[in-house]
Amino acid sequence: MSMASKVLSCDKCEDSTNTFILHQNLRYSFKNTDVQISKGLGYCHDCESLRVIEDFDNFAHHIKQIHECSRLAIKKARRFLWVNFSPKMMKWNASPAQELTSHAYFLAIALKRKGDERCLSCLSSNITKFNGDMNLHYGMAGCYEGRKRTGFYHPGCGGEYIVSGSEIRFILSREPSYFNIDDDWQITEV
Numbered sequence: 001m002s003m004a005s006k007v008l009s010c011d012k013c014e015d016s017t018n019t020f021i022l023h024q025n026l027r028y029s030f031k032n033t034d035v036q037i038s039k040g041l042g043y044c045h046d047c048e049s050l051r052v053i054e055d056f057d058n059f060a061h062h063i064k065q066i067h068e069c070s071r072l073a074i075k076k077a078r079r080f081l082w083v084n085f086s087p088k089m090m091k092w093n094a095s096p097a098q099e100l101t102s103h104a105y106f107l108a109i110a111l112k113r114k115g116d117e118r119c120l121s122c123l124s125s126n127i128t129k130f131n132g133d134m135n136l137h138y139g140m141a142g143c144y145e146g147r148k149r150t151g152f153y154h155p156g157c158g159g160e161y162i163v164s165g166s167e168i169r170f171i172l173s174r175e176p177s178y179f180n181i182d183d184d185w186q187i188t189e190v
């Protein structure tokens with residue numbers, strides 16, 4: 001499946017980033033569990049460009065998912081009492097519980113790591129979260145259309161990032177890239 005993208009370019013210098021980077025499949029490996037990384041866009045002062053960064057502001061989604069997984073786990077556990085055991089059934093029954101663990105770990109990581117968000121290219125904490133407006137109209141051709149100012153200024157340069165629709169659609173690899181979280185809640189690249 002290909003994905004529409006946008007380009008963010010500074011109106012004063014050459015810096016330019018395509019938003020397809022936000023769709024990379026980035027995951028934490030934490031206590032042998034695969035945990036989705038909640039990510040956003042930010043300016044990394046070490047990479048000197050816009051990068052994907054850790055972003056722990058979206059708690060609501062994970063709390064909602066925990067609620068949904070618990071509901072499913074209870075429902076499946078009830079039904080489990082009425083059916084015969086089979087390896088397939090055991091696996092089916094375990095999936096909401098595994099997902100529940102993954103969302104719970106996300107919250108644990110977010111609570112510990114909030115305030116120490118990192119650039120996911122170089123792991124620097126010297127970052128500024130992108131808080132500009134990059135909404136664009138999604139056209140009939142399956143691409144974003146138009147161009148506008150985002151209100152986010154290039155740190156150290158002073159230029160403003162302009163967002164515009166890109167005619168290029170990207171095919172992304174779903175192959176995940178992993179980051180380790182150790183017992184001190186530090187993040188390292190695998």
Ligand SMILES: [Zn+2]
Pocket residue numbers: 010011012013014015154157158159
């Ligand atoms: Zn600039």
Ligand SMILES: [Zn+2]
Pocket residue numbers: 044045046047048051119120121122123124
């Ligand atoms: Zn960086």
